[in-house]
Amino acid sequence: MLLQQLINGLTLGGVYALIALGYTMVYGILELINFAHGEIYMLGAYLGIIFLAFFTAAGLTATSLPIALFLTVLLTIIFCSAYGFAMEKTAYKPLRNAPRLSPLISAIGVSIFLQNYVMLTQGATDKVFPYKFSSAGFQFLNVNMTYLQAIIIAVSALLMLLLHLFIQKTRIGKAMRATAQDKTMASLVGINVDIIISATFVIGAGLAAVAGIMVAAYYGLVNYYIGYIAGIKAFTAAVLGGIGSIPGAMLGGIVLGLVESIGAAYISSEYKDAYAFIILIIILLIKPSGILGKTAEEKV
Amino acid sequence: MFVLEVSNLTKRFGGIRAVEDVGFKIRDNSIVSIIGPNGAGKTTLFNCLTGITRPTKGNILFTDKYISKLPPHKTAEMGIARTFQNIRLFSEMTVMENVMVSQHARVRYGLMSAIMKNNGFRKKEQTIREKAFEYLELVGLEEYAGDIADSLPYGSQRRLEIARAMATEPKLILLDEPTAGMNPAETSEVMTLIKKIRELGKTILLIEHDMRLVMGISNWIVVLDHGVKIAEGRPDDIKNDPLVIEAYLGREMSH
């Protein structure tokens, strides 16, 4: 029973971690809570359904499921990344020097807009994922891990590894870290901060898109408001691990996923959504810098 | 006799020693300057004295009371006021309001008097206004009382910070580079202002880079380098102290 919950929690946690990465990367560089990030994930889920339905109608799913899935994921990532890019350019970039409240409100505005946009075009009722994955899977120690769960965990782990390598090894990745540390310094040494910020949004949106498709496939159903609650939870995960810290977001996501599924199983499933907030409040009160974050004192 | 007695004061940030085992005393109604190269720990020392950061070790005795564990609003209430190296005005409030805020701990009334606007409230608000205006006159900003603080030119903003500090009615006033970024004319105005403040019976502790100003008005000088006190004394002694010349003046000159 506990082991089963651990597997469920790990599946959920991987998804939270993918979304949390987008929050933490943006916050690391801009100190902005990108409120609309959860909506990118929601759009990812919807786009996944739309594209896969299109390929199903075209007959591709029947002939070759992997190709259909691959194309769906690819297209969804491209579209969501474009949304992430455009969102930053239109709603945040002009406010980069504005009081801190302004970009936050702007982000809330984008979030409301995207939610309602999807509700108006796709309807307020649940949308069904066009392919049903089998519930078969690996059996061990009396627990069942479906193939889909295994795929989700594996994909999450793989993407996190890739991101880690990207940040550590590539030029853009290093420039990102430099920008997160000190924007002015970074621009002085010749880093194009605008491009780095755009890249951050594009990567974050791409990860959220994958998370969206995986959740749509896992639950089989999506709704236009899933972005808000998942977004808040992922943000919690980011804070939990230490906002601005990429390994922190990964760790935070997994911890949150585990707490949620274990809490739902052993304490109460009605308050499932409240656990994230309770953890968030507790962690902020005990160690506001998060598990892996550093404390910084304000300069006077 | 002494307004402020600092002993063994130490402040470490993680492994970095910002201030190490510093001690000095300040006589009532004197002008004391703290000098030293950048990163010597001068501002950290100010932050410790005003309670913005808590010292790692050591004692601060202000008018014979220990204050090293008090928060900033308490030290202000006891009579320590300060200005900031990077100006920290209430930018969106008027010049007058900036100074009125400083009467917070001096003239008090509660929520109910404010809502009822009773006689006590009116009298007290009147007092606050009059006092605030007095301090604006002291620094020569009374004409701009109704302007938004942020709209003032740079030099006036620095003087407004001094007025705001004075309006807390302190015994000791800490000025953190009050002439930074000023032209010679403005600098000499500030110098006159500091002397005027002293004549009002206040004690002044000054962080300053302008050596002419420091040597011209200080009664006593404390020299810090890398968080350690390397010398203290009268301006003439400091001028000729080989340690100071080597550690501070020499290095600055060679630039």
Next chain:
Amino acid sequence: MKGNRLIVIPLFAALLLLPFKGIQAAVIMFITVSAGLMLISFLRKYRIPEGFNKIKAGLQIITENSSIKNSIIPLMMIAFLVSPIFLKDYYLDVLIISGIYILLALGLNIIVGFAGLLNLGFAAYYAIGAYAYAIANTKFGLGFWPSLPLSAMFAAIAGLIVAVPALRLRGDYLAIVTLGFGEIVRLVLNNWDSLTNGPNGITEIAPPSLFGFSLGKLQHYYYIVFVFVLLSVFIIRRVELSRIGRAWKAIRENEIAASSTGINATKYKLYAFIFGTFWAGIAGILFAAKMRFVSPESFTFMESVLMLSMVILGGIGNIYGVVAGAFILALLPEVLRGVHDYRMLILGIGLVLLMLFRPQGLWGGHYRRNKKCSS
């Protein structure tokens, strides 16, 4: 408007439409948005600043000229006082709800506008005020007037409970904790069936009564809400202009400088939370008494966002601006009745546009750019 934004925005709109509505719709969208943007940038260049400045100058004359002010305010008072006599019930209903929102926005403005502390869960205190009366009335038979201080107190205590730990946090974190608290309150209301009756809510809440007369008619509610709005404006304005209000604003502008002038910043932030949430409690009981029904659905995150939008739209920190902002946004759904479904969509775009073009709000003064939140 920079050149690349003229391309990025229409492209964004088109890309957004493409997977959902097909190529044709996307192309149409691209052309429409491009044309719209060009029109806007053209107008901004030649007309709007002038026009806006004229309106602003006009408003300034009204607000600064005391004789005009002195004649307009009583006229408005009289208009509001007599309107129930000839207004249809429907409009009266809208005005009552607007009044309740004004109270909420004024309360939130104390926290966000005066003290500069972002709060994204203000609906929670509104809910607590409403449920306090609903439960006190239906379970314990307590009337409206004795419940009034109770509701306000419960909301203020909740404000205090959140504020004590949360105020140690920096701006954004504080916003998230308040949001989290708002969600927790809603979840509790949804799930604590024995006390709150869960998602079905509490029905048959008694209307207020006075000396044995039931005040259950719309006209009665109208006047009750009207009195509370006047009272709140009056009281909050006086507090704003006292040492308490100055302390709040000083903390908002620069907390370190404020504490160096002798202000106990933590204490005054707590005061702001208590005083602000107090009005949310009052708004809550008025809402419960007017609707005679409460359910968790009325207290969602979107409500909190709406309240914040009201504060920001009118001009953060400015009481009269906030009243106007609340009034406009509360009336907007009625004005936009024809395009009712698009209401939230428009609100979302509106918030972004407001931040881009007038971050200080319609009536806000001089919210300086290039400044970080002080908390």
